[in-house]
Amino acid sequence: MARLLKKCVIASGISIASFYCGIYYDKKTTSNETLFDKFKNLPGLPLYGTVSAATSFSPVPQSMNRTSQIMKYGFPSLDNVKSFSDYVLSYDRRTRVAHWVFEHLTKETVKYNDAVDRSLCNFMPDESIHHFFRAENSDYLRSGYDRGHLAAAGNHRCCQKDVEQTFYLSNMAPQVGVGFNRDSWNRLEKYVRKLTKKYINVYCCTGPLYLPRKEADGKNYVKYEVPPEAIERAAGLLFFDNVSRSKMKTINGKKS
Protein backbone atom coordinates (compact mmCIF):
# COMPACT_ATOMS: atom_id res chain seq x y z
CA MET A 1 0.00 0.00 0.00
CA ALA A 2 2.74 2.40 0.87
CA ARG A 3 4.28 2.38 -2.54
CA LEU A 4 0.96 2.51 -4.27
CA LEU A 5 -0.03 5.65 -2.48
CA LYS A 6 3.25 7.38 -2.89
CA LYS A 7 3.45 6.76 -6.59
CA CYS A 8 0.03 8.11 -7.09
CA VAL A 9 0.55 11.15 -4.96
CA ILE A 10 3.73 12.10 -6.72
CA ALA A 11 2.50 11.42 -10.17
CA SER A 12 -0.98 12.76 -10.09
CA GLY A 13 -1.64 14.64 -6.92
CA ILE A 14 -4.44 12.25 -6.21
CA SER A 15 -3.81 9.19 -4.19
CA ILE A 16 -6.13 6.31 -4.46
CA ALA A 17 -6.30 4.10 -1.46
CA SER A 18 -8.22 0.95 -1.34
CA PHE A 19 -9.21 1.24 2.22
CA TYR A 20 -9.93 -2.38 2.48
CA CYS A 21 -11.82 -2.10 5.65
CA GLY A 22 -12.46 -5.45 7.04
CA ILE A 23 -13.82 -8.85 6.87
CA TYR A 24 -16.84 -9.49 8.88
CA TYR A 25 -19.02 -12.48 9.16
CA ASP A 26 -22.00 -12.79 11.42
CA LYS A 27 -22.71 -16.40 12.17
CA LYS A 28 -26.28 -15.68 13.06
CA THR A 29 -28.84 -15.51 10.33
CA THR A 30 -29.74 -12.10 9.01
CA SER A 31 -31.87 -10.13 11.40
CA ASN A 32 -35.28 -9.18 10.16
CA GLU A 33 -34.47 -5.49 9.98
CA THR A 34 -31.26 -4.44 8.33
CA LEU A 35 -29.85 -0.95 8.27
CA PHE A 36 -31.02 -0.77 4.71
CA ASP A 37 -34.59 -1.34 5.86
CA LYS A 38 -34.29 1.66 8.10
CA PHE A 39 -33.11 3.85 5.25
CA LYS A 40 -35.22 2.61 2.41
CA ASN A 41 -38.29 4.69 3.24
CA LEU A 42 -36.47 7.91 3.91
CA PRO A 43 -37.32 10.54 1.31
CA GLY A 44 -34.64 11.87 -0.97
CA LEU A 45 -32.21 9.01 -0.69
CA PRO A 46 -31.68 7.83 -4.26
CA LEU A 47 -30.65 4.31 -3.52
CA TYR A 48 -31.97 3.03 -6.81
CA GLY A 49 -31.37 6.08 -8.89
CA THR A 50 -29.04 4.63 -11.43
CA VAL A 51 -30.24 1.56 -13.16
CA SER A 52 -32.59 -0.67 -11.35
CA ALA A 53 -35.45 1.77 -11.11
CA ALA A 54 -35.48 2.10 -14.87
CA THR A 55 -35.18 -1.57 -15.62
CA SER A 56 -37.48 -3.16 -13.10
CA PHE A 57 -41.25 -3.15 -13.21
CA SER A 58 -41.47 -4.92 -9.92
CA PRO A 59 -42.72 -2.84 -6.99
CA VAL A 60 -39.56 -3.91 -5.22
CA PRO A 61 -36.42 -3.36 -7.28
CA GLN A 62 -34.51 -6.54 -7.90
CA SER A 63 -31.31 -5.08 -6.55
CA MET A 64 -32.92 -4.44 -3.19
CA ASN A 65 -31.79 -7.61 -1.52
CA ARG A 66 -28.33 -7.35 -2.99
CA THR A 67 -28.01 -3.74 -1.85
CA SER A 68 -29.06 -4.65 1.67
CA GLN A 69 -26.49 -7.45 1.68
CA ILE A 70 -23.70 -5.19 0.48
CA MET A 71 -24.58 -2.45 2.95
CA LYS A 72 -25.51 -4.76 5.80
CA TYR A 73 -23.07 -3.17 8.23
CA GLY A 74 -23.74 0.43 7.40
CA PHE A 75 -23.03 3.27 5.00
CA PRO A 76 -19.70 5.12 5.33
CA SER A 77 -21.59 8.30 4.38
CA LEU A 78 -24.85 9.20 2.63
CA ASP A 79 -23.88 11.66 -0.09
CA ASN A 80 -25.43 10.81 -3.48
CA VAL A 81 -25.72 7.10 -2.85
CA LYS A 82 -26.32 5.02 -5.96
CA SER A 83 -27.05 1.33 -6.12
CA PHE A 84 -25.86 -0.87 -8.96
CA SER A 85 -26.51 -4.54 -9.53
CA ASP A 86 -23.52 -5.72 -7.51
CA TYR A 87 -21.98 -2.67 -5.85
CA VAL A 88 -23.02 0.56 -4.16
CA LEU A 89 -21.44 3.95 -4.67
CA SER A 90 -21.43 7.42 -3.11
CA TYR A 91 -20.65 10.14 -5.62
CA ASP A 92 -18.71 13.34 -5.04
CA ARG A 93 -20.01 15.98 -7.46
CA ARG A 94 -17.15 18.35 -6.82
CA THR A 95 -14.42 15.96 -7.91
CA ARG A 96 -16.53 13.82 -10.30
CA VAL A 97 -15.11 10.83 -8.49
CA ALA A 98 -16.85 8.62 -5.97
CA HIS A 99 -16.40 9.16 -2.25
CA TRP A 100 -16.51 5.40 -1.87
CA VAL A 101 -17.77 2.22 -3.45
CA PHE A 102 -18.84 -0.78 -1.43
CA GLU A 103 -18.71 -4.41 -2.52
CA HIS A 104 -19.61 -7.68 -0.89
CA LEU A 105 -17.47 -10.48 -2.25
CA THR A 106 -17.85 -14.20 -1.76
CA LYS A 107 -16.29 -17.18 -3.45
CA GLU A 108 -19.42 -17.44 -5.56
CA THR A 109 -19.71 -13.81 -6.62
CA VAL A 110 -16.08 -13.55 -7.75
CA LYS A 111 -16.19 -16.85 -9.59
CA TYR A 112 -14.74 -16.61 -13.07
CA ASN A 113 -17.30 -17.04 -15.83
CA ASP A 114 -15.96 -17.85 -19.28
CA ALA A 115 -19.09 -16.49 -20.89
CA VAL A 116 -18.43 -13.01 -19.58
CA ASP A 117 -16.35 -10.87 -21.96
CA ARG A 118 -14.73 -7.77 -20.57
CA SER A 119 -13.69 -6.59 -24.02
CA LEU A 120 -17.35 -6.02 -24.85
CA CYS A 121 -17.59 -3.39 -22.12
CA ASN A 122 -17.26 0.30 -22.80
CA PHE A 123 -16.41 3.06 -20.39
CA MET A 124 -19.55 5.14 -20.27
CA PRO A 125 -20.72 8.32 -18.58
CA ASP A 126 -23.25 7.78 -15.81
CA GLU A 127 -26.33 9.49 -17.23
CA SER A 128 -28.00 9.44 -13.85
CA ILE A 129 -25.65 12.20 -12.77
CA HIS A 130 -26.45 15.82 -13.72
CA HIS A 131 -24.29 16.93 -16.64
CA PHE A 132 -22.69 19.65 -14.54
CA PHE A 133 -21.10 16.98 -12.39
CA ARG A 134 -20.82 13.95 -14.63
CA ALA A 135 -17.41 12.57 -15.56
CA GLU A 136 -17.04 12.20 -19.33
CA ASN A 137 -14.61 10.18 -21.38
CA SER A 138 -13.20 13.48 -22.66
CA ASP A 139 -12.08 14.25 -19.10
CA TYR A 140 -9.70 11.31 -19.36
CA LEU A 141 -8.79 11.42 -23.05
CA ARG A 142 -5.06 12.06 -23.51
CA SER A 143 -4.91 13.05 -19.84
CA GLY A 144 -2.18 10.53 -19.24
CA TYR A 145 -4.32 8.81 -16.63
CA ASP A 146 -6.17 5.55 -16.78
CA ARG A 147 -9.84 5.29 -16.04
CA GLY A 148 -9.18 3.16 -13.01
CA HIS A 149 -11.98 1.04 -11.62
CA LEU A 150 -12.90 1.47 -7.96
CA ALA A 151 -15.21 -1.53 -7.86
CA ALA A 152 -12.98 -3.83 -9.90
CA ALA A 153 -14.30 -5.35 -13.11
CA GLY A 154 -12.66 -8.61 -12.10
CA ASN A 155 -14.81 -8.76 -8.97
CA HIS A 156 -18.01 -8.91 -11.01
CA ARG A 157 -17.47 -11.54 -13.64
CA CYS A 158 -20.41 -13.72 -12.75
CA CYS A 159 -22.55 -12.12 -15.42
CA GLN A 160 -22.18 -9.63 -18.25
CA LYS A 161 -24.58 -7.11 -16.75
CA ASP A 162 -22.63 -6.89 -13.53
CA VAL A 163 -19.27 -6.34 -15.17
CA GLU A 164 -20.75 -3.79 -17.57
CA GLN A 165 -22.06 -1.78 -14.65
CA THR A 166 -18.57 -1.38 -13.28
CA PHE A 167 -17.68 0.60 -16.43
CA TYR A 168 -19.65 3.71 -15.51
CA LEU A 169 -17.30 6.64 -15.17
CA SER A 170 -18.84 7.24 -11.75
CA ASN A 171 -16.90 4.11 -10.75
CA MET A 172 -13.58 5.49 -12.06
CA ALA A 173 -10.75 7.49 -10.63
CA PRO A 174 -7.81 8.90 -12.56
CA GLN A 175 -4.95 6.53 -11.92
CA VAL A 176 -1.41 6.32 -13.20
CA GLY A 177 -1.47 3.35 -15.55
CA VAL A 178 1.92 1.70 -15.80
CA GLY A 179 3.25 0.76 -12.41
CA PHE A 180 0.05 1.55 -10.58
CA ASN A 181 -3.38 0.75 -12.00
CA ARG A 182 -2.10 -1.96 -14.31
CA ASP A 183 0.41 -3.38 -11.89
CA SER A 184 0.38 -2.80 -8.14
CA TRP A 185 -3.28 -1.92 -7.95
CA ASN A 186 -4.16 -4.92 -10.07
CA ARG A 187 -2.22 -7.14 -7.69
CA LEU A 188 -4.11 -5.64 -4.79
CA GLU A 189 -7.41 -6.42 -6.50
CA LYS A 190 -6.35 -10.01 -7.04
CA TYR A 191 -5.35 -10.26 -3.41
CA VAL A 192 -8.77 -9.02 -2.29
CA ARG A 193 -10.49 -11.63 -4.47
CA LYS A 194 -8.23 -14.26 -3.04
CA LEU A 195 -9.44 -13.40 0.45
CA THR A 196 -12.74 -15.06 -0.44
CA LYS A 197 -10.93 -18.39 -0.29
CA LYS A 198 -10.18 -17.76 3.36
CA TYR A 199 -13.26 -15.83 4.47
CA ILE A 200 -16.89 -16.49 3.79
CA ASN A 201 -17.73 -12.81 3.38
CA VAL A 202 -15.42 -10.04 2.26
CA TYR A 203 -16.67 -6.45 2.45
CA CYS A 204 -14.51 -4.15 0.39
CA CYS A 205 -14.71 -0.37 0.46
CA THR A 206 -12.61 1.55 -2.06
CA GLY A 207 -12.12 5.22 -2.64
CA PRO A 208 -9.72 8.09 -3.20
CA LEU A 209 -7.77 9.92 -0.56
CA TYR A 210 -6.53 13.38 -1.40
CA LEU A 211 -3.16 13.56 0.24
CA PRO A 212 -0.80 14.73 1.62
CA ARG A 213 -2.59 16.10 4.62
CA LYS A 214 -1.52 18.98 6.84
CA GLU A 215 -1.13 17.96 10.44
CA ALA A 216 -1.01 19.92 13.68
CA ASP A 217 2.63 20.88 13.23
CA GLY A 218 1.79 22.58 9.95
CA LYS A 219 3.70 20.06 7.86
CA ASN A 220 2.28 17.92 5.10
CA TYR A 221 2.32 14.18 5.60
CA VAL A 222 1.48 11.02 3.77
CA LYS A 223 1.52 8.04 6.13
CA TYR A 224 0.87 4.46 5.18
CA GLU A 225 0.64 1.95 7.95
CA VAL A 226 -2.03 3.43 9.72
CA PRO A 227 -4.97 2.26 11.80
CA PRO A 228 -8.44 2.26 10.18
CA GLU A 229 -9.30 5.37 12.17
CA ALA A 230 -6.66 7.33 10.28
CA ILE A 231 -8.32 6.37 7.01
CA GLU A 232 -11.71 7.33 8.41
CA ARG A 233 -10.42 10.74 9.45
CA ALA A 234 -8.65 11.40 6.16
CA ALA A 235 -11.63 10.25 4.08
CA GLY A 236 -14.37 11.79 6.21
CA LEU A 237 -16.05 8.39 6.37
CA LEU A 238 -16.98 5.85 9.02
CA PHE A 239 -16.56 2.17 8.32
CA PHE A 240 -18.81 -0.37 10.03
CA ASP A 241 -19.87 2.29 12.45
CA ASN A 242 -22.61 0.14 13.95
CA VAL A 243 -20.36 -2.85 14.57
CA SER A 244 -18.37 -2.95 17.76
CA ARG A 245 -14.66 -3.02 17.11
CA SER A 246 -14.16 -6.03 19.34
CA LYS A 247 -16.84 -7.96 17.51
CA MET A 248 -15.33 -7.11 14.16
CA LYS A 249 -12.00 -8.52 15.23
CA THR A 250 -13.25 -11.73 16.76
CA ILE A 251 -16.21 -12.72 14.66
CA ASN A 252 -15.43 -13.42 11.07
CA GLY A 253 -16.02 -16.06 8.53
CA LYS A 254 -12.55 -17.48 8.45
CA LYS A 255 -12.77 -20.89 6.88
CA SER A 256 -11.16 -23.69 8.81
Added chain:
DNA sequence: TTTATTGT
Protein backbone atom coordinates in the same frame (compact mmCIF):
# COMPACT_ATOMS: atom_id res chain seq x y z
C1' DT B 1 -8.38 -16.59 -15.55
C1' DT B 2 -6.20 -8.54 -15.45
C1' DT B 3 -5.39 -3.89 -15.83
C1' DA B 4 -5.59 -0.41 -19.46
C1' DT B 5 -4.52 3.71 -23.97
C1' DT B 6 -4.32 5.36 -28.54
C1' DG B 7 -5.59 5.56 -33.15
C1' DT B 8 -8.32 3.71 -36.79
